[in-house]
Amino acid sequence: MLKSDILGMKLKNPLFLAAGILGTTASGMKMVANAGAGGIVTKSFSLEANDGYDNPTIVKIEGGVINSVGLASPGVEAKKEELKELQEMRKETPVIASIYGDSEEVFCEVAERTKDLVDAFELNVSCPHAKCGFGSNIGENPEMTYDIVSSVKDAIKDVPIVVKLTPNVTDITEIAKASQDAGADALTLINSVGPGLRIDYQTARPILNNVLGGIAGPMIKPIALKCVYNTYKTVDIPIFGVGGIKDYKDVLEFMYAGASLLQIGTSIMYSGPEIFQTISDDLSNFLEENGYKNVTEIIGLSHEL
Template structure:
């Protein structure tokens, strides 16, 4: 009852691990797959190694966390070893980042034989200049990056967008024109900050970071709603999901799949099994026969 097909790939349920939370090690990603997720998204990685920002890189705040990891990356050559060890029983999604269409294209061609999907990170709010949201706020550059990536690989390409724009639908349409197979919404919100009132210093070493967790769910939900009405390709929802009711809302808003990240810190990997059990019970007690019946349901009620 929870099975679905998106971009020609079969998912045993609509729940995936979001990028970043479980780091770069295959053992951690396999743990999530064994805990009930239908797929995992790796931490974003680049061509060359990148140490990222110094600690502290995360700080809890009311409603979630603020993080500024700085897109730390082991580099593609080192990360290939981890990709090879991710269990193929789940859908393997590799998140990549770069500073130009050529860098994204190169990364995609290097890893396409090791994974099932490539997710383009053009949306990190705390990345160094020239990366992340500085790319994803430009529809023309976003379209060029997607197009270059699609031309260099045969696997589906998802584009993860930032909410920090005037019109997220405009960026989604540009990604679709570039050939994106799906749109992932949203990356963390911000940047935001927290100050230590004893020292007067910002807590994060980078001063600013991206906000994630339950507080951003209403914004993520609205972005999914808007983009579902704007493109013909599937939408993947992410942002503040912690229980089956959140998943139902995202499905109703137009998401075909959802990704879970920050909530794992509070509930552990068991959150996937819990949500799957509750979601299956919800469907059994409803008039729906499948996940597909629920996608965009709220739009049909207007």
């Protein structure tokens, strides 16, 4: 019922781990795969190691969290060692490497060095709290996004390229089209929203060391859904939906809006990795009870009504 084939990845279900949550070490990613995820997106990494911001880097808000981890990650060579340990797992649970950089050269080099170890790349041009020149500094600009995507596409022939976009723009469909024109094979919508702020009411100090951070969790779901819904009508490539998914009803909404594949991040912090099995079971039951034969039948349904 949940099987699908996306970008050459044979999936037992379309529910992936989102970048940044439990995707740093091989053991964390295997744990999520064993808990029932259909696929894994790694924590974003680049050429060099990056310590990210000092603690505190994450704070709870109503309906989610604000984080300013700042793309903390080992460099590509250390990450390769983790990826090598996932090669057996990849036969059942595909792995998408989330990579970032501040230039075409860096994106291409990271991709070149890891392309034999992964099923696809997700280009993170959308982190809202990355240092200047990285993340949403690129993805807010259609020309810069086009240049990065087309150069990675030129350099990497056999591995699909997914582009992860920021919602923090006037018109996300413009960046989506630029990505598609540059050769993207799919889009991931959305990275975290904002940035946003929390202040300690007793000390009057901002709680995060970096002051601002990206907003994630159920409270951003309506924004993510809007981005998927609007973009579905303007591109021909698959859309991966992410933002606030916590149960099978959220998955249904994203798929009706046009997502072919879903990613789950913040809700794992509240419900644990078992969330993948729970949502898979609930989704299968819903589809069966409503007369569907395969989950792919509901993609974009809202647009046909």
